[in-house]
Amino acid sequence: MTVDSQTLHTDLSAIVGAEQVRAAVPADAIDGVQPQMIVEPDDEAQVAAVLRLASGAGLSVVPRGGGSKLGWGNPPRSVDLILSLRRLNQVIEHAWGDMTATVQAGCRVAELQRVLAEHGQRLALDPLWPERATIGGILATNDSGSLRARYGTLRDLVLGVTIALPDGTLARSGGKVVKNVAGYDLPKLINGAFGTLGVITEATFRLYPLPAHVRCLRFQASEVSALHRLLLRVLDSTLVLTGAQLAVASESPPVLDLRCEGIAEALDDQIAQLMQFGTGLSVAPLDPVDWHGYDSLWSEDEQELICKVSVLPSDIGALTQTIRRVAGPMQLGWELKIQALGTGMLRIAGANEQTLLAALSILRAESGQLAGSCVALHAPLAVKQKLDVWGAAPGSLPLMRRVKDRFDPQHVLNPGRFVGGM
Amino acid sequence: MHPRIISELRAIVGERGLITETEQLRTYECDGLTNFRVVPLAVALPASGEQVQAIVRICHREGIPFVARGSGTGLSGGALPVESGIVISLARLNRILDVDLPNARVVVEPGVINLQVTQQVAPHGYFYAPDPSSQSVCTIGGNVAENSGGAHCLKYGFTANHVLGLKVVLPDGEIVELGGKTLDQPGYDLMGVFVGSEGTLGIATEITLRLVKRPEVIQTLLAAFHSTDEAGAAVSEIIAAGILPAAIEMMDNLSIQAAEAAVHAGYPQCEGLLLVELDGPTAEVALSMERVTAICRSCGAWEIRLAQSDAERLVVWKGRKAAFAAMGRVSPDYIVQDGVIPRTALPRVLREIKQLSEAAGLRVANVFHAGDGNLHPLVLYDRSVPGQEHIAEELSFDIIKLCVQAGGSITGEHGVGREKQKYMSTMYAEPDLDTMQLVRCAFDPRHLANPDKLFPRPRLCAEKPGRYEPHPLEQAGIAELF
Known part of the structure; x- marks a missing residue:
């Protein structure tokens, strides 16, 4: 920070207008780090200009969409400016005949879905908090839900992005057609980069039709292993599921929710086959509106830990055993929701920070042995200050740093918040 | 040396x-x-x-x-x-290292042939989805470099959607693992950017792939239309009906003639031929195929055939996959292009290609992945006629420009390589290309890995990003430092 507030306010006002610059308040703090100003550009050119100014002045910038996941990541080393994408909230184009849509980063997920539904289409993704989360935010955090079982994650759905680099360059990559191999696939690089390489201003997605019919089943068993076996059997079958979510908790019996989508007559067959696979287990139809993803597991409780976990599908059973083994003796309450392909979220409620810290360390070591990962998304600040929320540094970290240094040589964007303190 | x-x-x-x-x-x-x-x-x-x-x-x-x-x-x-x-x-690195069916993954070396992966796991009901027409000879390493597609990527996606992990020798000789067997590994998706980087970021020596369960049933329909316009309209209606076929391919009369001469697939002689493949659970495929048939009829199809056996289905596909090579039967030389357009622009772009072809006095055969708008116009010419190769190259470039103007891409699956370097600037502005070069500079600052490909012109990478000393060439105004 090399500029005084007054100068900064004047310079930012010259770009976006005085009414779109305001002093930050304590509620804007990120992990206890207090920003100085909030700036709300109107368009991508202004986003780029703000970044160029920040780079020149040596300021740190945190891009913000709906703010729903602003607490994810390591505590920032510093935050001077919050760059709000709130005003870049338009669905630019819904090319429904081509099943693509181009949308600004600040558009809420639910708003995009409403527009797409007018032509019977959707972004085939069910991220957390769609009413609050923005397109830029879900891209930056690579958020996903149960639909990934069939449609993949944003890396499989995003066709093109426009990003503003710290030096003020506006760069487009990818395109607006579903098939394109011209040049490097920067949309994949940007997806999940936590806003540390550039600020996403716009993205184009491939879309899918809204399903004509949805049918869900809920299987229950006293043992996780029975449900895990069923899940693996379903994965090894020719059935096409759009969701398979196993929920296991310290206090309640495990359940496996399965979802099929398609033509009503054809669904009868699939449901019958699923019931046959699950013979011997307790099963009931589940109203699709009662399908709950990670939202229900999430809490803002200061004393809880919420991790994103990833293991091989065949190791889901072993993971639940590990959690039980770690949490039991510490008397920690926990709840795990895990998708068919082995990614999930785990909530652990602990008595104090030391216990949470200890539990996390053991879980990490054990899930590491399962070739998986365990990222702490939500944790008490004292816990976050003692470890890298992303876990052990990957072997490719030096290469990642080289990429970071090329895109953001002065570490203007989200400093310290990503893997390895990038 | x-x-x-x-x-x-x-x-x-x-x-x-x-x-x-x-x-x-x-x-x-x-x-x-x-x-x-x-x-x-x-x-x-x-x-x-x-x-x-x-x-x-x-x-x-x-x-x-x-x-x-x-x-x-x-x-x-x-x-x-x-x-x-x-x-x-990489031809000698041709071992399949690990097959993990419970998790639907295989680990292969780069020299393994695409089709061998499927052959290895087929007895267990799995297959490897990306299926470029050359799949019986092309390697997985090459597929990774090019992010290869194929007819079935309409439903199943491209190589990039099927690679989970890579072991890579970087251009400085370091070995790095990107991605892995489990999903969503923390950090930048460098694997995502490596796939399709055309050998410019290093050499993959081990590749972890995702397998797909073979669908319960596969049905392939051939529909003959009076024009490619009619066939194009049918494609749009099928997609608009919410049906996602495994593949929709279109061939025009010239391509049909060539394929017939080469493979005798028994295609109906028509102006526009659609090949629609549906796969999935039996009941769903049966119902969807009824709708596809009705749509084709209403769009003017005068003959509709459903392949009655796997053998028949394979012959139908053999004709399609042989279409490029078959051009030798109708023309001494040809240039194949790989432009992509938004599907809805299909009828218009095809008409414009026809006009360009007539103006240039050269025939253009069209065979393409209609479902995702990936055109493969084949510009036919005779090298022995003075000047004709040049006219063919110009026509081919004009067709690509048409695709970009329609909001599409210069390449859907063949890659930029050497051939389309000069086209990159029609699709991307300088800042866009400069930004891609940032990745190149991070992986390969000395430009040793497949240099002088993909980008329209080489760039120097400052050894250390951030503050730098001007390069002598830059000072002399010869090169631009980046």
Whole structure:
């Protein structure tokens, strides 16, 4: 920070207008780090200009969409400016005949879905908090839900992005057609980069039709292993599921929710086959509106830990055993929701920070042995200050740093918040 | 090349693993794009990832550019050698290292042939989805470099959607693992950017792939139309009806003639032929196929046939997959393009291609992945007629420009390579290309890995990002520092 507030306010006002610059308040703090100003550009050119100014002045910038996941990541080393994408909230184009849509980063997920539904289409993704989360935010955090079982994650759905680099360059990559191999696939690089390489201003997605019919089943068993076996059997079958979510908790019996989508007559067959696979287990139809993803597991409780976990599908059973083994003796309450392909979220409620810290360390070591990962998304600040929320540094970290240094040589964007303190 | 380096390379790969004789080197002078030819200094055929690393280390130390090569079936000159460099052939790294069916994953070396992956797991009801037409000869390493597609990527996606992990020898000889067997590994998705980077970021020596369960039933329909317009309308209506076929392919009359001459697939002689494949659970496929049939009829199809057996289905596909090679039956030479357009622009763009073709006085055959708008116009010409090759190249470029103007891409699956370098600027502005070069500079600041491909012109990378000393060439105004 090399500029005084007054100068900064004047310079930012010259770009976006005085009414779109305001002093930050304590509620804007990120992990206890207090920003100085909030700036709300109107368009991508202004986003780029703000970044160029920040780079020149040596300021740190945190891009913000709906703010729903602003607490994810390591505590920032510093935050001077919050760059709000709130005003870049338009669905630019819904090319429904081509099943693509181009949308600004600040558009809420639910708003995009409403527009797409007018032509019977959707972004085939069910991220957390769609009413609050923005397109830029879900891209930056690579958020996903149960639909990934069939449609993949944003890396499989995003066709093109426009990003503003710290030096003020506006760069487009990818395109607006579903098939394109011209040049490097920067949309994949940007997806999940936590806003540390550039600020996403716009993205184009491939879309899918809204399903004509949805049918869900809920299987229950006293043992996780029975449900895990069923899940693996379903994965090894020719059935096409759009969701398979196993929920296991310290206090309640495990359940496996399965979802099929398609033509009503054809669904009868699939449901019958699923019931046959699950013979011997307790099963009931589940109203699709009662399908709950990670939202229900999430809490803002200061004393809880919420991790994103990833293991091989065949190791889901072993993971639940590990959690039980770690949490039991510490008397920690926990709840795990895990998708068919082995990614999930785990909530652990602990008595104090030391216990949470200890539990996390053991879980990490054990899930590491399962070739998986365990990222702490939500944790008490004292816990976050003692470890890298992303876990052990990957072997490719030096290469990642080289990429970071090329895109953001002065570490203007989200400093310290990503893997390895990038 | 210095004899000392030759003997160092020979010490790594053995006597039979290094080619230096000019006549033998000619085997490697081009890939599937045969109008560009360069004889390299040497070709090394390592037999392990460690040998690849040792070779790349020497290249890095000596500043020798290298070009990785699989089967050399690429259509954009991606494996074209560099005169002052060596070719590293991955043909001997051809082992399937691990098959993990419970998790639907396989780990392979880059020289494994695409179709071998499917053959390996087919008895267990799985397959490897990306299916470029060359799948019986092309390698997985080449597929990774090009982010290969194929007819079925409409439903199943491209190579990028099926690669989970890579072990890569970076251009400085370091080995790095990107991605892995489990999903969503923390950090940048460098694997995502490596796939499709056309050999410019390093050499993959181990590749973890995702397998797909073979669908319960597969049905293939042939529909004959009076025009490509009618066939195009049917494609749009099928998609609009919410049906996602495994593949929708279209061929025009000229392509049908060529394919028939070569393969005798029994295609109906028509102006626009659609090949629609549906797969999935039996009941769903049956119901969807009824709708597809009705849509084709209402759009003017005068003959509709459903392949009655797997054997019939394979013949239908054989004709389609042989379409490029079959052009030799109707024309001495041809240029194949790979432009993509938004599907809804199909009828308009096809009409405009026809106008361009007539104006140039050359025939253009159209065979393409209609479902995702990936055109493969084949510009037919005769090299022996003076000036005709040039006219064909111009026409081909005009068609690509048409695709970009329609909001599409210069390449859907063949890659940029050497062939389309000059087209990149029609699709991307300078800042867009500069931003891609940032990745190149992070992986390969000295531009040793497949240099002078993909980007319209080379750029210098500052050794250290951020503050830098101006490069002498930059000071002299010869090159632009980036």
